[in-house]
Amino acid sequence: MRRIPRGLAVAAGVGLLLTACSGGTSEEPSASDTTTTDESSSPALEGTLTIWADETRVDDVKTIAEAYTEQSGVQVDVIQKASTDIGNDFITSVPTGEGPDIIVSAHDGLGGWVTNGVVGTVDLGDKAGEFSDAAVKAMTYDGQVYGVPYAIENIALIRNNAIIQDTPDTWDAMVTAAQATGAKYPIVIQQDPTNGDPYHLYPLQTSFGAPVFATENGSYTNELAMGGPEGTAFAEFLAAQGAAGILDTNISADVAKEAFLNGEAAYIITGPWYVSDFTAANMDISVLPIPSAGGQPAQPFVGVQGFFPSINTENPLLVNDFLVNFIATPEVQTQFYELQGRVPAMTAAAEGLSDPILLGFNEAGASGAPMPAIPEMSAVWEWWGAAEADIISGKAPADERWATMITNIQSAIGG
């Protein structure tokens, strides 16, 4: 051992080094080798697509992606991202080239992606007519389509049939009837002591005729529409309900769910995400449209789930093939519904629904308004929720607090 000449040892080291690098770079040849000139209708494609999905969708996207690989030969890597970070990470990583080819997400981050120039466009062509109107609208920003929708979700009124069987028309009638049953809570709507929960209160707000932003040709403008007497009327309503103890900022999501599960609440306003817990507990529930509090129809926000392409992808044609020729087909949309239990975005797939709970959500969302995707929206949430929390808990006079909130949001989105 000791007598090996130095030169030989160095040579051995270099050899080792060389083998090590050649091992690391042997991915080159495969792509150019396969100059297959096959004329058949299903060409064997080469390439890999990377998809980001959050924890609630990742397993289902994987299942779907496997079917695509089987069908086309394109490898699909599905990577799990945290739902809280996925939109932000998309914005920061696309310019570096480290981003995914496709992101699966709700549509409310779309505005930010467009302003930051990270999301690519999709031409749905004639297929646009096969989707529900709200779904395509949600994928559209400033006249351009950026994604392929696959599911729609919204909140609805859920009734515990063991306590009450009324299908209420108005909020007041519902509360009175529910109070008469002696249930501990007539209705629970999840809130937070400091941040409120404007999302779950929005149907009540729209029933006063105070939508968050004004609309023009069906898409949102950045002009606030919840000021004015309608907004103030809603604020007064919140204060009154808070004082009467119907709405309570200390009822968090967990408290609300527990109360309903334990049979302490006659009604709950929530989305499909909790319903599986209710049905798993063998509760007898019905899903109903949300009653109006202010006289006009109560419109919940409609969230649309979709696949969005990155602007910076090495495989733009494959991405498009995957989105338009695979995701935008009734079979895949139906498969998604079976996996996720949400209303499919494609009308042909939605027509096949028979589950009363999903039909209920579908009906409650029929009048709904798409969640605004404009970037101004993220500025709205913070003040909106805090103001509603203050009003419900009686910390500030309703009209003044609401006016302050409007001023704050105005200056935040103006500057």
Next chain:
Amino acid sequence: MTRTDVDTPTPSPAPRERRRFGSSGLGLGFVIKLVLVALVDALGVYGLLAAYAVGHWGIITTLAIGLVVVNWVYFSRKAIPAKYLVPGLAFLLVYQLFVMLYTGYVSFTNYGDGHNSTKSDAISAILLQNDRRVEGSPTLPMAVVQKGDELGFAVIEEDGQVWVGTADQPLEAAPDAVVQDGRITEVPGWDVLSYAQVIERQADVLELRVPVSDDPNQGAVRTQNGTSAFASRSIYTYDADADTMTNTDTGAVYRPNDQGVFVSDDGAQLTPGWRVAVGFDNYVAMVTGSDLSAYFFQVLAWTFAFAILSVGTTFALGLFLAVVFNDERIKGRRAYRSLLILPYAFPGFLAALVWRGMLNQKFGFINEALLGGANIPWLSDPWLAKLSVIGVNLWLGFPYMFLVATGALQGLPGDVMESARMDGASPARIFRSITLPLVLVATAPLLIASFAFNFNNFALIYMLTGGGPNFPDATVPIGATDILITMVYATAFEGGARDYGLASAMAIVIFIFVGVISWAGFRRTRSLEEI
């Protein structure tokens, strides 16, 4: 003394031993070294190739220099100290210095929402976002064709005619083309590409725009999948020579400004913009003239108050308990001590979450059980929230101080205490004049570290109050219990406009504060030790 004797090798044989190994240099150790360095080199070369593939010259340069340094250090006989220092230094460079320099760099740019990437990315995004299908234009079957190196499109018009064109040559009829089952199989003078060939050149195919005619208003044919095409038109055109964007509908010209956006003469802006250096704008915006500046000093003051009070209260309680449980008259001291250390065993963020639940105004344990159904807004009143934060941090932090103080107390020289007692000093006097100064000498560096930690105690604030309750009249999501680091987080990730540049500038300011205070603190400690 004896220890040193044992440990110090007799001076003469050691160098000879080393020299013997050095001269032959081919022992087992050398082989192991060779393998390890070869592995590092292999990794480095792989990194070089990977960086070269994506054209990242900064990484290539750094890696190359790093590799040369590593090889020189481990194969040179001179660089003995460097052999020990290089790995640590490498990690220091990557994880500390690089991060600091990059944060510093970002703080001088307007990186954030709307200024997310480079100018060329912004230009292609603007062009793509405004590239719309010409109204009423049908989707047509098409094939990608090639002549030499030039790509072109062949489309089947609605009347069944095949038209061919390239980027420079608007579509013209190709009557001799062969169409089979709705697919173009042959175009005279052109090679029809198979789908696999199209995929190979997909980036070029996707970028190709074939003008429909000489009239630009009719748009250009493009494809998104290589098998069907449609006519589209971009509302904006970019003139690379003049560096301007022109709106082809209105004729308005947009010029780049020094804030990294295209602006027209009447002030209209195009999104997205791009990242540019903005000098000290972010540092100025922090203290004056922005939505945030109104609250900066308020938050700064609370940050100092929080850090000082946290250290002060935890140390006071920890020391008090340590003194109490150091008294030999107390029975079962071990059991008490173990119990007291319990909070220290909880992960901080978990404890903060649990406390958040316990402090809930209506359902929380504190109000419900301890105060008999009181309705105290522990977390939603500005001053009570501050009190809660400090209280919870006291619960979390005193065991550490208790441990530290107990250690210091037990190390105190008994003879000094004894002589003080003999001289008739009262216990209070002994504590003030002897115990406290001596304990402080031992614990001062830890107190400084604790101050620096609490100055940046993100987890506690974020988990307990989320910085809230928010200032009701604030136009930024900042609240009464926000400290600087949570304000950085809010600026970078919360609210409407993420502003990484401003957040980085604040991070640099925090770094300077903590650095200066620690430096001053350690200097002061040294002078304490000299007493």
